[in-house]
Amino acid sequence: MNKLKIAIQKNGRLSEKSLELLSECGIKIPNGTQKLKTSSSNFPIEILFLRDDDIPQYVEQNVADIGILGENEVWEKDRNVEIIKKLGFGNCRMCLAIPKEEIYTGISYFNNKKIATSYPRILNKFCKKNNIKVEIEEIGGSVEIAPGIGLANCIFDIVSTGSTLFMNGLKEVETVTKSEAALIKSKNLSQDKQLILNKLLFRIQSVIYSKENKYILLNAPNENLKDIISLLPGIKSPTLLPLAKEGWSSVHSVIKEDKFWDIIEQLKEFGAQGILVIPIEKMIL
Ligand SMILES: Nc1ncnc2c1ncn2[C@@H]1O[C@H](COP(=O)(O)OP(=O)(O)OP(=O)(O)O)[C@@H](O)[C@H]1O
Numbered sequence: 001m002n003k004l005k006i007a008i009q010k011n012g013r014l015s016e017k018s019l020e021l022l023s024e025c026g027i028k029i030p031n032g033t034q035k036l037k038t039s040s041s042n043f044p045i046e047i048l049f050l051r052d053d054d055i056p057q058y059v060e061q062n063v064a065d066i067g068i069l070g071e072n073e074v075w076e077k078d079r080n081v082e083i084i085k086k087l088g089f090g091n092c093r094m095c096l097a098i099p100k101e102e103i104y105t106g107i108s109y110f111n112n113k114k115i116a117t118s119y120p121r122i123l124n125k126f127c128k129k130n131n132i133k134v135e136i137e138e139i140g141g142s143v144e145i146a147p148g149i150g151l152a153n154c155i156f157d158i159v160s161t162g163s164t165l166f167m168n169g170l171k172e173v174e175t176v177t178k179s180e181a182a183l184i185k186s187k188n189l190s191q192d193k194q195l196i197l198n199k200l201l202f203r204i205q206s207v208i209y210s211k212e213n214k215y216i217l218l219n220a221p222n223e224n225l226k227d228i229i230s231l232l233p234g235i236k237s238p239t240l241l242p243l244a245k246e247g248w249s250s251v252h253s254v255i256k257e258d259k260f261w262d263i264i265e266q267l268k269e270f271g272a273q274g275i276l277v278i279p280i281e282k283m284i285l
């Protein structure tokens with residue numbers, strides 16, 4: 001049977017999470033090998049371990065059918081591939097940063113500046129859109145060092161916590177775009193491979209939903225049930241069960257994790273008690 005070939009990063013920020021995602025999808029991958037290519041024992045998929053920069057090219061050329069990498073690399077390489085799913089990890093922003101003692105006057109500050117980056121295409125597009133004329137100095141890595149050693153005036157790079165900028169005496173002044181890990185696919189997949197991809201996507205979707213959502217259980221006084229239910233719409237609607245104690249019900253529902261902290265105060269105001277929030281292992285809609 002035809003196998004779907006997926007390219008993931010060999011060593012780097014996205015390697016572990018990419019393998020973890022496949023494993024959460026129930027796909028068994030032999031570990032502990034130094035091989036650059038391996039197959040799953042229980043899903044028709046072959047895994048290629050590559051440098052992330054090369055993945056768009058391999059997917060465009062059908063050497064790999066799909067790949068997991070940062071959107072930033074996909075945009076930078078600008079190959080003929082399609083982003084089909086954001087994966088919720090590898091979140092970062094792409095920023096312009098300048099020496100911390102400089103006074104930032106707005107985007108025109110960058111006119112006639114030399115900017116070091118590993119992402120010349122994305123930077124060039126941004127500069128054109130904003131009508132600024134810059135000199136782009138392309139380097140492969142350790143971009144934050146460039147102003148300190150006189151290679152450039154400022155930088156354009158990936159930022160997450162900001163600690164690399166801080167440690168190198170730089171400050172972030174413009175966010176050009178945000179990026180996260182994504183699944184890309186080749187534009188000419190055979191029908192068999194598309195079917196395998198659909199199966200994989202279904203599993204990925206379930207894994208992502210289960211991470212974004214929590215199961216919530218609480219006890220609610222019956223007189224406030226309507227208000228409490230309106231805060232917890234659930235997938236279809238919440239489950240209601242009478243408690244042994246008269247006048248009280250147990251409410252079960254599913255909520256978005258990031259919404260929970262916003263509604264907890266309101267739930268308490270409506271008299272909710274014994275609130276339990278439980279992780280969901282898998283969620284199929
Ligand atoms: N600090 C960060 N926080 C979150 N995500 C990040 C961070 N740095 C990079 N990323 C994301 O992880 C991807 C891989 O980063 P990494 O530093 O491992 O790349 P690399 O050095 O280019 O690796 P490779 O050797 O495979 O080319 C980046 O393209 C970006 O999408």
Ligand SMILES: O=P(O)(O)OC[C@H]1O[C@H](OP(=O)(O)OP(=O)(O)O)[C@H](O)[C@@H]1O
Pocket residue numbers: 013141142144157158159160161162163164165
């Ligand atoms: O804002 P921060 O949390 O400090 O993260 C930003 C840093 O992370 C990335 O590099 P990485 O550490 O992956 O090393 P690399 O440049 O060698 O790939 C990126 O290139 C920045 O240098």
Ligand SMILES: [Mg+2]
Pocket residue numbers: 051052053
């Ligand atoms: Mg790389």
